[in-house]
Amino acid sequence: MAAACGSLPDGPRRTCSGRPHAQAWTQAKATKRKHPVSGEAPPAKRRHGASSLSAKKTSSKETQRTYKGSAHKTLSPKKFLDGPGSGKREEKPCIKTSSLFKNNPEIPELHRPVVKQAREQVFAPEAFHELGLHPHLISTINTVLRLSSMTSVQKQSIPVLLEGRDALVRSQTGSGKTLAYCIPVVQSLQGLKSKIQRGDGPYALVLVPTRELALQSFDTVQKLLKPFTWIVPGVLMGGEKRKSEKARLRKGINILISTPGRLVDHIKSTKNIHFGRIQWLVLDEADRILDLGFEKDITVILNAVNAECQKRQNVLLSATLTEGVTRLADISLHNPVSISVLDESCDQPNPKETASPQTGTWLDSFAIPESLDQHVTLVPSKLRLVCLAAFILQKCKFEKGQKMIVFFSSCELVEFHYSLFLHTLLSHSRVPTSEQPPSASLPLKFLRLHGNLEQEERTAVFQEFSQSRTGVLLCTDVAARGLDLPQVTWIVQYNAPSSPAEYIHRIGRTARIGCRGSSLLILAPSEAEYVNSLASHKINISEIKMEDILSVLTRDDCFKRRKGAAQKSHAVGPQEIRERATVLQTVFEDYVHSSEKTVSWAKKALQSFIRAYATYPRELKPIFHVRYLHLGHIAKSFGLRDAPRNLGVSAVKRRKAHVKRPDPWKKTPGKHRLAVGELLRSEYSSGLEAGGAKGGKRGRQQPAPSKQRPWERRSCSQHQDDPGRPTQGPQASWKGF
Numbered sequence: 001m002a003a004a005c006g007s008l009p010d011g012p013r014r015t016c017s018g019r020p021h022a023q024a025w026t027q028a029k030a031t032k033r034k035h036p037v038s039g040e041a042p043p044a045k046r047r048h049g050a051s052s053l054s055a056k057k058t059s060s061k062e063t064q065r066t067y068k069g070s071a072h073k074t075l076s077p078k079k080f081l082d083g084p085g086s087g088k089r090e091e092k093p094c095i096k097t098s099s100l101f102k103n104n105p106e107i108p109e110l111h112r113p114v115v116k117q118a119r120e121q122v123f124a125p126e127a128f129h130e131l132g133l134h135p136h137l138i139s140t141i142n143t144v145l146r147l148s149s150m151t152s153v154q155k156q157s158i159p160v161l162l163e164g165r166d167a168l169v170r171s172q173t174g175s176g177k178t179l180a181y182c183i184p185v186v187q188s189l190q191g192l193k194s195k196i197q198r199g200d201g202p203y204a205l206v207l208v209p210t211r212e213l214a215l216q217s218f219d220t221v222q223k224l225l226k227p228f229t230w231i232v233p234g235v236l237m238g239g240e241k242r243k244s245e246k247a248r249l250r251k252g253i254n255i256l257i258s259t260p261g262r263l264v265d266h267i268k269s270t271k272n273i274h275f276g277r278i279q280w281l282v283l284d285e286a287d288r289i290l291d292l293g294f295e296k297d298i299t300v301i302l303n304a305v306n307a308e309c310q311k312r313q314n315v316l317l318s319a320t321l322t323e324g325v326t327r328l329a330d331i332s333l334h335n336p337v338s339i340s341v342l343d344e345s346c347d348q349p350n351p352k353e354t355a356s357p358q359t360g361t362w363l364d365s366f367a368i369p370e371s372l373d374q375h376v377t378l379v380p381s382k383l384r385l386v387c388l389a390a391f392i393l394q395k396c397k398f399e400k401g402q403k404m405i406v407f408f409s410s411c412e413l414v415e416f417h418y419s420l421f422l423h424t425l426l427s428h429s430r431v432p433t434s435e436q437p438p439s440a441s442l443p444l445k446f447l448r449l450h451g452n453l454e455q456e457e458r459t460a461v462f463q464e465f466s467q468s469r470t471g472v473l474l475c476t477d478v479a480a481r482g483l484d485l486p487q488v489t490w491i492v493q494y495n496a497p498s499s500p501a502e503y504i505h506r507i508g509r510t511a512r513i514g515c516r517g518s519s520l521l522i523l524a525p526s527e528a529e530y531v532n533s534l535a536s537h538k539i540n541i542s543e544i545k546m547e548d549i550l551s552v553l554t555r556d557d558c559f560k561r562r563k564g565a566a567q568k569s570h571a572v573g574p575q576e577i578r579e580r581a582t583v584l585q586t587v588f589e590d591y592v593h594s595s596e597k598t599v600s601w602a603k604k605a606l607q608s609f610i611r612a613y614a615t616y617p618r619e620l621k622p623i624f625h626v627r628y629l630h631l632g633h634i635a636k637s638f639g640l641r642d643a644p645r646n647l648g649v650s651a652v653k654r655r656k657a658h659v660k661r662p663d664p665w666k667k668t669p670g671k672h673r674l675a676v677g678e679l680l681r682s683e684y685s686s687g688l689e690a691g692g693a694k695g696g697k698r699g700r701q702q703p704a705p706s707k708q709r710p711w712e713r714r715s716c717s718q719h720q721d722d723p724g725r726p727t728q729g730p731q732a733s734w735k736g737f
Contacts (some may be wrong), residue, residue, distance in 0.1 A: 127719020136227035172367035199254035204280035239455025372511035381633035394552035409495035409612035416605035592639030
């Protein structure tokens with residue numbers, strides 16, 4: 001009897017003879033070693049006394065909490081699980097996982113057609129003193145602006161404009177187009193026989209699309225006018241007080257620089273503004289003015305100027321020419337000279353040719369600086385945020401002298417990422433580790449610029465970033481045109497631009513006037529065809545692998561997985577990179593879910609992203625379509641652990657939905673479960689199912705949503721900068737220009 005009882009490995013606590021359980025356990029082990037039985041089921045887990053039993057129960061409960069619940073409600077990195085094998089404790093850290101590297105679409109091989117890009121010769125051997133300008137003006141250019149030789153566009157444009165001809169100027173970004181028209185304007189006005197008086201009003205009118213470009217042009221004109229103090233420049237733009245602007249107009253402005261919306265406002269409301277002495281009308285970044293919906297405002301301005309002054313000199317300038325610009329040139333220019341600074345290999349037209357540029361070469365190809373290196377990376381949607389953060393750390397924290405601009409598609413996206421990076425990357429970068437000296441990394445500096453900021457803040461940010469040698473500027477396309485931001489080394493396009501022309505203007509913020517620069521375009525695997533679209537416009541891009549960007553996380557111990565004292569750190573490899581990327585994603589998610597306010601911000605940014613994604617033009621719809629988005633994965637890139645529902649319901653199903661009065665006598669089963677289900681959706685769900693209700697009854701009980709898509713509602717998108725200014729196509733109204 002005793003032998004029978006002792007042969008049971010999991011018998012009762014006491015043997016039949018009343019011996020303690022520990023002695024019976026020893027006998028059972030010895031018996032099993034002597035008489036192994038083949039084909040038996042594996043024995044149950046052994047318990048080592050009461051203390052080990054309670055520890056095991058606790059570990060079992062923690063394991064259930066980890067794997068039965070959500071993938072994100074896990075244990076802290078400090079807690080470990082026991083291995084199921086031998087009695088020795090095998091330490092396995094249970095970190096918070098975001099499943100970043102699961103269920104992602106395969107990254108396709110990027111077949112990049114190699115094309116010959118259109119090139120321009122930036123500098124010309126001729127100097128400014130060869131143009132016959134006023135000696136004081138030449139001295140100002142040499143001493144104040146510190147320029148001696150001209151660029152190619154200045155060499156071709158200034159003599160033509162000094163002859164009094166209308167001109168349509170096209171040249172690459174950063175080639176000196178502002179001076180190409182400012183120097184002839186100042187030269188002609190200072191040489192008038194009757195000396196200009198301040199009370200005469202404007203002699204030159206310069207229209208620019210954005211406030212920042214207006215301030216930059218005003219600063220350039222001010223420097224050129226230092227020896228000619230009797231000529232007074234002035235600027236009008238949104239965000240300033242109308243009363244102070246009216247006072248300046250009443251005193252007199254001779255060279256007036258303005259945004260179209262604010263000038264139309266003064267034309268309608270200010271009585272003392274007149275254009276009887278206008279001799280110059282300049283439209284800088286003309287294509288951008290039309291893109292922002294200022295076509296009606298330009299018509300009002302042209303009618304007001306034509307009513308008082310018929311004879312004047314007109315100039316249109318842009319880095320890209322569109323059909324809208326050619327139409328505007330036909331209306332506003334008289335027998336213009338078309339100036340393009342392209343290489344002879346690109347079949348450039350004759351600079352003296354007096355015809356509108358209707359050829360395919362002018363409209364389909366873009367000149368790109370030779371010193372600009374262009375890159376693209378394909379990143380799954382769930383990894384977009386981590387990849388962007390890793391690239392910022394790589395360039396601005398571990399490399400010296402880097403200055404970066406990151407472009408987003410809307411103001412909400414700028415605000416969300418600015419707040420997120422300030423509270424995560426910036427706080428982590430300030431904590432030096434014991435293994436890494438503080439001098440090994442550089443402090444991060446984040447700034448933001450978009451149309452929803454107050455004008456004082458926009459001006460302060462613009463000046464601070466211009467004067468800074470390092471930093472990261474998160475912005476919308478408000479900073480994509482004409483701005484000369486010195487020493488910018490990297491341009492990152494987090495959201496793909498809506499046209500190749502917009503792509504050219506974005507990357508044009510770097511590699512200006514012969515300096516070196518680089519750009520990075522971040523695309524999803526489903527958007528890889530966009531590279532071929534750029535190649536059709538003679539834009540050549542090289543690829544950077546996502547793994548190469550994420551590998552920088554191994555240099556930052558802030559995102560190192562915490563290990564036990566007995567565990568040795570293994571060599572850096574793909575698994576280590578994935579673990580650190582998961583830790584970084586967990587940091588982002590912890591901040592987003594730290595309060596209801598931050599969760600709300602993330603959801604608003606997600607909705608803004610979808611609205612902007614739905615506004616891509618028709619020719620890009622096969623590449624960028626809302627139906628291709630996996631909302632669960634997209635939500636991960638905003639730090640959300642679950643995707644908000646009803647963001648991707650198709651318009652057809654919304655139109656078919658009818659408002660039905662609920663039956664007061666009919667109970668609604670599962671009301672609580674339905675409400676919770678409507679709010680959240682798993683990251684593995686695409687989020688495109690209508691309503692998510694499986695049963696017909698439950699679907700009828702839901703209120704009919706609005707017929708308008710959530711992403712079609714008006715919001716501050718990438719071009720928003722002026723209230724009440726309509727745009728062409730489905731884009732929203734722009735605010736604040």
